[in-house]
Amino acid sequence: MDSYGDLIAADDVLLFVNAAITSTGQREFHSDAGEQRLSLDFLHAYMLGNYRDLYAGVLALDINDHNAVLIIRRLLETTHEATADQRRSEGRLIACRLAMLPPQRVYGLFGALRRARVNNRRTRAIMRDWLSARPDLAFDAVKYRSGLKRALRHAHLTPAAEELGPFVFAPLTRKRYATPLLETWRRAHHEKAALYELPFTAAEGFAAKHGIPRDVFLQRIAPRMTRLETLRLQESAHQRGATGVQADLTRMPLTRLAAYVLSLPVEDRLRRRHELTHALDSAAARVAGSHRGKWGKVTAVLDDSFSAFGSAHKRRRPLAVALACHYLLAALADEYTGLWASGRTDALLTYPYGPTPLGRRILDALDTTPSRLVIVSDGWDNAPPGLAAEVLRIWRTRLDPERRTSVVHVNPVYDAADFDVRRLSATVPTAGIRDAEDLPPLVELAQFSEGRTGLAELIAYMDTRAARMLSGHNHEQAR
Amino acid sequence: MTTLDLTGLDTRPSQVWGAVRLVPLVRDEPVDDLRLRPELYGDVAGLVQVGPHRAYVSYIPHGFVATWTSDSTPAAAYGTQMSADADSAPAATVGLRFHRRMARRQAKDRLRFLPMHLALEGYLALHFGGPSIAWEEWSQRAIRQGLSPRVEEAYVGAEVHGLGDALRIFEIHPNQCGVMLYLADALAAVFAVPHPDDYRALHPTLLQDLYGELIHHYATLMPPVQEFRARIPDAQIRSLAHLRTAVADQERTWTHFHDTTMVTGLLEHTYTWQTVYRMERFTLSRFLPTFRPKQENHIGEAITDDRGRIAYLKTFRLSENQVRRGHLLSRLAAKDWHLADTAADLAIDEAQLGLRLESAGFGFLLRQDVLDAYRKQERTRDQR
Numbered sequence: 001m002d003s004y005g006d007l008i009a010a011d012d013v014l015l016f017v018n019a020a021i022t023s024t025g026q027r028e029f030h031s032d033a034g035e036q037r038l039s040l041d042f043l044h045a046y047m048l049g050n051y052r053d054l055y056a057g058v059l060a061l062d063i064n065d066h067n068a069v070l071i072i073r074r075l076l077e078t079t080h081e082a083t084a085d086q087r088r089s090e091g092r093l094i095a096c097r098l099a100m101l102p103p104q105r106v107y108g109l110f111g112a113l114r115r116a117r118v119n120n121r122r123t124r125a126i127m128r129d130w131l132s133a134r135p136d137l138a139f140d141a142v143k144y145r146s147g148l149k150r151a152l153r154h155a156h157l158t159p160a161a162e163e164l165g166p167f168v169f170a171p172l173t174r175k176r177y178a179t180p181l182l183e184t185w186r187r188a189h190h191e192k193a194a195l196y197e198l199p200f201t202a203a204e205g206f207a208a209k210h211g212i213p214r215d216v217f218l219q220r221i222a223p224r225m226t227r228l229e230t231l232r233l234q235e236s237a238h239q240r241g242a243t244g245v246q247a248d249l250t251r252m253p254l255t256r257l258a259a260y261v262l263s264l265p266v267e268d269r270l271r272r273r274h275e276l277t278h279a280l281d282s283a284a285a286r287v288a289g290s291h292r293g294k295w296g297k298v299t300a301v302l303d304d305s306f307s308a309f310g311s312a313h314k315r316r317r318p319l320a321v322a323l324a325c326h327y328l329l330a331a332l333a334d335e336y337t338g339l340w341a342s343g344r345t346d347a348l349l350t351y352p353y354g355p356t357p358l359g360r361r362i363l364d365a366l367d368t369t370p371s372r373l374v375i376v377s378d379g380w381d382n383a384p385p386g387l388a389a390e391v392l393r394i395w396r397t398r399l400d401p402e403r404r405t406s407v408v409h410v411n412p413v414y415d416a417a418d419f420d421v422r423r424l425s426a427t428v429p430t431a432g433i434r435d436a437e438d439l440p441p442l443v444e445l446a447q448f449s450e451g452r453t454g455l456a457e458l459i460a461y462m463d464t465r466a467a468r469m470l471s472g473h474n475h476e477q478a479r
Numbered sequence: 480m481t482t483l484d485l486t487g488l489d490t491r492p493s494q495v496w497g498a499v500r501l502v503p504l505v506r507d508e509p510v511d512d513l514r515l516r517p518e519l520y521g522d523v524a525g526l527v528q529v530g531p532h533r534a535y536v537s538y539i540p541h542g543f544v545a546t547w548t549s550d551s552t553p554a555a556a557y558g559t560q561m562s563a564d565a566d567s568a569p570a571a572t573v574g575l576r577f578h579r580r581m582a583r584r585q586a587k588d589r590l591r592f593l594p595m596h597l598a599l600e601g602y603l604a605l606h607f608g609g610p611s612i613a614w615e616e617w618s619q620r621a622i623r624q625g626l627s628p629r630v631e632e633a634y635v636g637a638e639v640h641g642l643g644d645a646l647r648i649f650e651i652h653p654n655q656c657g658v659m660l661y662l663a664d665a666l667a668a669v670f671a672v673p674h675p676d677d678y679r680a681l682h683p684t685l686l687q688d689l690y691g692e693l694i695h696h697y698a699t700l701m702p703p704v705q706e707f708r709a710r711i712p713d714a715q716i717r718s719l720a721h722l723r724t725a726v727a728d729q730e731r732t733w734t735h736f737h738d739t740t741m742v743t744g745l746l747e748h749t750y751t752w753q754t755v756y757r758m759e760r761f762t763l764s765r766f767l768p769t770f771r772p773k774q775e776n777h778i779g780e781a782i783t784d785d786r787g788r789i790a791y792l793k794t795f796r797l798s799e800n801q802v803r804r805g806h807l808l809s810r811l812a813a814k815d816w817h818l819a820d821t822a823a824d825l826a827i828d829e830a831q832l833g834l835r836l837e838s839a840g841f842g843f844l845l846r847q848d849v850l851d852a853y854r855k856q857e858r859t860r861d862q863r
Contacts, residue, residue, distance in 0.1 A: 387707030
């Protein structure tokens with residue numbers, strides 16, 4: 001039996017995990033960026049002060065990069081408060097998580113540590129290890145030159161490669177470089193052809209310097225673009241007549257792909273229906289992997305109301321998550337029904353519009369007698385307000401007390417005022433969601449938030465997740 | 480003298496943000512042949528798509544200023560207007576340069592605030608031109624110019640606390656043609672248009688409308704209002720079908736409650752209607768309340784079709800002071816501006832009425848010597 005304190009601890013951790021999954025400190029539909037940041041800052045400070053071990057352990061869960069960086073930063077800032085054991089386990093988690101983060105985030109973190117004057121031995125060691133594990137530091141030197149420069153200077157490091165130091169700190173003093181990429185960078189200053197061998201972001205600056213027209217530039221740089229750069233620039237490139245920029249949609253991650261589909265005008269989606277559906281299906285199948293067709297009869301209620309637009313910073317993000325969940329659940333289930341809040345039936349043509357009559361839609365969903373009901377919504381139910389909660393409550397207490405149907409609510413939006421994602425009903429577990437890809441582990445995690453399991457189980461769960469992450473990391477290093 | 484009838488506009492569940500409650504009004508069948516005139520929007524045009532052989536009547540909500548005059552000086556539509564074809568200039572515009580005081584404000588906030596302001600003053604000035612019979616008590620100015628120029632105070636929507644956010648996050652219903660705006664559960668305004676597309680275009684302009692002083696205070700001082708959350712008594716529920724009926728009941732409960740309780744201040748009172756313009760099957764009219772002190776009083780304008788249904792509606796809730804002034808003026812008008820008769824009607828003496836007129840801001844209407852005599856009379860009465 002858990003003590004009262006344990007229950008509160010479990011609750012707090014789940015609250016924090018939900019926040020760390022959903023909030024990015026950016027503006028949301030219902031709250032602005034300031035409120036989001038303030039609310040998130042409080043949670044971080046609260047967690048660090050009360051449950052340091054669990055706070056570090058959250059790094060192993062599927063939280064978003066923004067929060068991962070914040071956690072790492074706070075842990076490093078307060079090194080002196082940790083015991084030797086804590087430092088060891090934290091250090092492993094941090095190293096692991098840093099390896100998973102995109103490099104620009106890590107350089108950003110190093111910059112933040114520098115500004116906050118955090119320069120303890122542990123921080124320097126972590127920076128050193130991360131930099132030494134980078135596959136190609138010369139590439140970093142070209143693409144993230146100022147970030148790398150700051151990191152080297154802050155951690156008092158000398159790069160292993162002999163040329164790299166001079167390149168970073170006094171790049172144009174050398175007549176030539178032996179490393180091909182650095183040499184290309186040097187030549188790109190006065191030779192137009194050379195810049196097409198540089199990474200896209202570096203080349204973009206040189207293109208502007210040389211006054212190269214955008215369409216010519218995009219056409220020729222296409223092979224050097226990363227997957228996401230291609231996806232991002234594809235539409236604008238097509239408008240400028242550069243046909244070379246062609247993203248391979250089948251290889252894109254599911255939620256990104258959904259966001260891309262939603263960014264297209266409805267006519268384009270109609271015209272490319274076959275291609276887009278195929279891409280979404282194959283991305284979903286990839287995510288489902290071995291779980292494919294194992295979830296039984298699933299019904300989903302998906303929110304496409306106006307609030308699913310998100311904000312100018314997270315454009316259509318909640319809707320993209322819902323759309324991605326739609327395809328993922330179709331892959332996971334052997335019998336699937338997707339119901340959109342607006343009543344529209346064509347998932348591919350969905351757009352954020354109208355109110356949120358969730359109560360009605362949940363009723364329709366329960367009518368299909370699913371074994372699993374998944375609700376993807378921002379938790380604002382307004383037509384009429386509270387109806388979804390009532391339907392779920394009565395379903396749980398009177399019509400299905402034996403829990404033949406498992407109901408779970410996943411919410412892509414952090415509610416700054418409540419320090420948590422908004423719940424539809426106390427009888428239904430709610431979990432924050434960032435990418436639809438995380439749906440299977442989140443459904444696991446959501447069980448905790450129903451209050452049926454206590455702190456011990458939660459800690460055990462987090463330990464297994466941490467062990468999984470660490471072993472995966474070691475495995476990767478060994479390769 | 481008839482009441483306002485909102486037949487054809489159905490109420491949907493309200494959405495709440497802080498002290499603001501927005502109640503959507505939905506039309507089952509939008510009015511297609513009365514539409515906003517597109518060119519008023521300039522760049523935001525492209526709303527009206529009418530077939531080649533279909534005529535339509537367009538209307539110009541009074542909140543918009545455009546350069547209609549041939550010499551392209553700014554002009555404001557004087558109240559809402561109607562026109563049959565897209566090219567004709569509106570019949571009544573107010574050249575803004577003629578009103579010097581307002582023209583200065585025009586520089587600051589021309590597009591939004593001023594035309595509404597004009598319309599508001601128009602309401603009162605239109606109905607109360609001033610004394611119709613030159614009784615000796617009235618000043619020369621009152622007889623020659625009437626009540627004009629008069630200034631009424633109101634707040635622009637952007638200054639109403641929380642309204643901007645509420646309108647931003649409001650989820651517009653499909654087929655929604657209007658909205659009722661409550662602040663701290665006091666009805667501030669009703670706004671209805673013929674077609675959902677018009678509504679979508681005009682939804683943000685609610686922020687640029689005028690609201691009475693009472694509404695502004697409510698929004699600033701009142702705590703957030705409660706949502707009317709659905710509650711289903713679970714004792715009788717045995718099956719999903721039961722639950723479904725209970726859900727439908729919940730939806731009806733709100734509509735019923737709203738239509739019988741929340742809007743009664745607007746709907747159950749009678750109004751004086753004045754027809755402004757008639758075109759094809761539509762009639763544009765303005766209405767005034769009976770000015771009951773210490774109660775809800777709304778003024779507004781409406782376009783009704785041949786069956787008497789509302790196609791366009793806009794109301795403004797008067798502040799307590801405005802109601803008092805309107806009350807006074809309406810009683811005076813009813814007695815042909817005869818002071819002694821009106822005073823008898825109000826069960827006060829003439830001097831008291833004179834001083835009440837003065838404190839309501841109408842002192843300039845009375846001759847100075849008459850007013851002085853009233854003051855003296857009142858002083859001597861106090862001493863007695």
